[in-house]
Amino acid sequence: MSYLFPNYARKDIEFMKGSKNTLTDQAGQSYLDFTSGIGVMNLGYEVPELNEILAEQAKLLWHTPNLYENHLQEEVAEKLANGKDYISYFCNSGAEANEAAIKLARKATGRTKIITFTNSFHGRTYGAMSATGQSGIQESFQPLVPDFVYLPYNDIPSLEQALDMQTAAVMLELIQGEGGVIPADEEWIQKIVELCKNTRTLLIIDEIQTGIGRTGTLYAYETYQIEPDIFTLAKGLGNGIPVGAMLGKKALAEAFNPGSHGSTFGGNKLAMSVANKVVEQVNQSIFLQDVQEKSKQLFAGLEKLAEKSKKIQAVRGKGLMIGLELSDPETLNQIVNDLQINGLLVLKAGKTVLRLLPPLTITPTEIDCGLQILEKVFIEGEK
Structure with missing residues (x-):
C-alpha cells in the first residue's frame, strides 16, 4: 500500500x-x-559550486520571515533585473509566481478581465489554473476564478476583438510548453504589445519554463525585443531548490504595498543563496x-x-x-x-x-x- x-x-x-x-x-x-526534471536542472546534477553554497548557507541560517531585511533577496533581484527597471517578489514555485502576477495586474489596473490562450499552462492553484486554457485541467474544479478569457494562440483577429479598456492583462507563454512546444509568432507578439499600450493593459509573460537561459538568452522575451510589464520565473532559477519569482516594472511597486501579498517561505536564505549563483553562472x-x-x-x-x-x-x-x-x-x-x-x-x-x-x-x-x-x-x- x-x-x-x-x-x-x-x-x-x-x-x-x-x-x-x-x-x-x-x-x-x-x-x-533530456528532461532536466521538467526544465529545472538547467545546470545539471551534483554541481560542486551549488553544493558548496547551499552547505555554507545551511550552517548559517535556513530561514527568516520576510519581516526583516534579506541581503540575498536584494542580490538576486538585482541580477534578475539584468539592467532593466524591474523589481522582484520571491515565492516557492511557478504557480505561486503566476498567482502573484494575477493579483498585481488586477490591483494595479483596477480591472479584472485577463486574457490568456488555449492550450496554455500557468499552474494548478486556483488563480493559475483559471488562467490555464485547458479544460481537462480545469475539469471537476468549477467554479473557477472569474473573468478569464481564452483566445486562440497566435491569432490576431480574435485578439483585436477581445482586448479592450476593461482588460487588466494579457498573460502568455512565449513558447507553450505543456501545450505542445509552440512558439509565439513575432507579428502576433508585436500586435499584443501595441494593443496593450493603446488600452493601458499590462503584459504578463510566463517565463517559468523558458526563463534562465532555456532558449539561449536569459529570458525568452529578449528574442522578441520586448519588455513585459510583469514576468514570472521558477523551474531553472534554483536548479532543484524550490524557488519562484515575479518581476514587475518599478511603476507597479505601489500596488504591492505592505500586507497586499506575501509568503512565509518565499525568498528564504537557502533558496536565495543557490539562485544567486545559478543566475550568475547562466547570465554570461x-x-x-x-x-x-x-x-x-x-x-x-x-x-x-x-x-x-x-x-x-x-x-x-x-x-x-x-x-x-x-x-x-x-x-x-x-x-x-x-x-x-x-x-x-x-x-x-x-x-x-x-x-x-x-x-x-x-x-x-x-x-x-x-x-x-x-x-x-x-x-x-x-x-
Missing part, C-alpha cells in the same frame, strides 16, 4: 543519484537526461552562446531524423526547448518508454508531442549520443 495520493502517474523507477547530465536509478542503470555571454550552438546541433540532428522517419511530422522550439510533433498520437507513450529502455529520458507535451529539455550543460558528445538513441528507436522501430 502507498500512503500517497494517486494524483501522479508515476513510472516504476526511482532515481537515486545524479551526476552532470545523467541519472542513475535504484537498479544502477544510468540514463542520459559565453554560456548563453554555448546554449545557442548546442541548440543548432540538436535541431540539425532532429531535422535529419525527421527526414528519415515518417513518425515525425514537425520539429519546433527554441534553444534547448524542443518538441517533436508525431504523425500518430498512438505511438507517443510507446516511444517515450522505448527511449527510456535505451537509456534516454524524455517528456511528453500534450497528446502528440515528444518534448526535449536537456540540461543547458549538455555536451556536444551527449547530444550526439541522444540523437543516436532517438534514431535507433524511431528508425529501427519502422523496420
